[in-house]
Amino acid sequence: MRFYVPIVFGCLFLGVAAVGPTDALAHGDVTPQAVDTHTLPPLGEEMRSENPYRGLAEAVKVGVSAYTQNCARCHGIEAVSGGMSPDLREMDTECLDQKDEVKKKACFKEVDDFFMSITMKGKVRNGVEKMPSFKGTFNQEAVWAIKTYLDTRRPGN
Ligand code: HEC
Incomplete structure (x- = not known):
């Protein structure tokens, strides 16, 4: 007893x-934390395939806090990966190197779309959850805010 x-x-x-x-x-909590996005322009239910907040200062602010609470424990403090999970600052390096403006735009859009998809779905590999799904905790505003923050963490910024 x-x-x-x-x-x-x-x-x-x-x-x-x-x-x-x-x-x-x-810090170190495994439960996804809700994100307060009321200071951001609302986007409605229909999912965008491209970040509508790119460069928006308020989105960076919301994104820093959302990232720190939900992603940093795997992807690293201030997005500097310790090597266990992909370094999210490098995601659009290929796009930045693209000289053709039309292709460059398409490249950013593709990365955005992929970013939204994996963040909402998470990642299971060989039956092991590598990354949790944030669907049900995040609205799209929260995801785009994190992406906007990560844009400010690109190498060379
Ligand atoms: C429990 C650890 C963990 C947490 C928490 C986590 N991730 Fe991940 N994430 C991973 C791992 C591991 C991968 C690599 C998955 C694979 O094997 O393909 C990954 C992959 C990704 C990718 C794909 C990167 C690429 O270049 O292929 C994105 C985007 C991503 N995570 C975003 C996020 C965001 C945004 C958050 C917070 C909202 C988050 N992750 C929280 C572990 C985590």
Whole structure:
């Protein structure tokens, strides 16, 4: 019986932590954290295939906080990857090198679309969850805000 007591208390504690203020516990937390996007222009339900917030300062601000709470533990503090997960600053390096403006635009759009897709779906490989799905926690505003922040972290910026 004695051995069950700490387990019960442990579960109670986790239960309280899950519904209580989570900011202080967010670091290393595996639960996706909701993002407050009310300061951003609303985008509605229909998914965009291209980041409508590119360069928007408020999106960078929302994105920093959303990234830090949800992505940094795997993709690295300030998006500098420790090597365990892909370095998200490098995602559109190929596009930046593209000389043809039309192709360059198409390249950014393709990266945006891929970014949205993997962030919402997550990644399972060989039955192991490598990255959680953020669908149900994030709206598209949150995802585009993170992408806008990551644009500011490109090498050379
Ligand atoms: C539990 C760790 C973990 C968390 C948390 C996580 N990711 Fe990932 N992410 C990964 C791993 C591992 C991969 C590589 C998956 C694979 O094997 O293809 C990945 C891949 C990606 C890719 C594809 C990169 C590329 O160049 O192919 C994007 C984009 C991405 N993650 C965005 C995010 C965003 C945005 C967040 C936060 C909202 C996030 N991830 C949170 C682990 C994580």
